[in-house]
Amino acid sequence: MTIDPASPSEAIRTFFAERHLATLTVRRVDGRPHVTPVGFTYEPERQLARVITWETSWKARHVAREPGMHVAISTVDGGRWATLYGRATVTADADAVAEAVRRYADRYRQPKERPDRVVIEVAVEEILGRA
Numbered sequence: 256m257t258i259d260p261a262s263p264s265e266a267i268r269t270f271f272a273e274r275h276l277a278t279l280t281v282r283r284v285d286g287r288p289h290v291t292p293v294g295f296t297y298e299p300e301r302q303l304a305r306v307i308t309w310e311t312s313w314k315a316r317h318v319a320r321e322p323g324m325h326v327a328i329s330t331v332d333g334g335r336w337a338t339l340y341g342r343a344t345v346t347a348d349a350d351a352v353a354e355a356v357r358r359y360a361d362r363y364r365q366p367k368e369r370p371d372r373v374v375i376e377v378a379v380e381e382i383l384g385r386a
Contacts (some may be wrong), residue, residue: 258337260302262287270335271297274363277330279306279307279375281317281343283297289317295328296358297323297339297379304328304377305355306341309369318375326377337384341377351376 257366279293291314293306306328308315318324321345329338346352355374359366 256383256385257301258339258384260339260379260382261299262357263299263382264386266272267337267382268299269383270330270332270337271296272362273331273332275330276306279314280327281314282321284319284320288369288372289313293328294359294363295330295339296355296362298358299368302341304341304379305358306375307352307355307359307366308375310371310373311316315345315373315375317345323383326375335360337382337386339373339377339379340381340383343375343377345373346373347373 277295279292280288280290283289295304295306323342326343327340345354352372352374
């Protein structure tokens with residue numbers, strides 16, 4: 256089922272607020288997918304998904320190599336699932352990282368401090384799923 260990224264249903268909003276891990280799929284240099292487990296947050300008002308990580312992680316390296324690459328974030332809980340598709344960029348901007356960490360802490364837990372923290376921001380273009 257297609258979900259409007261700007262105004263997901265209350266059920267999807269609830270699903271995205273609960274503690275569920277996900278996978279982030281990015282493209283390797285050779286074109287093969289790189290799939291890694293992540294926590295993510297979603298802000299419908301900006302149609303923006305965020306994944307916190309560190310600068311030298313493979314996911315950050317792949318996205319930094321090709322800013323704007325198409326990525327997918329997928330999460331599932333029984334019969335409830337969602338995949339967010341969009342274009343990703345990496346930023347180390349202090350305000351962007353702080354906002355991503357704050358949202359991550361609200362959904363999951365406070366992450367450990369890291370001086371090399373970055374955030375992968377995904378401009379969500381499409382969401383498929385069911386909640």
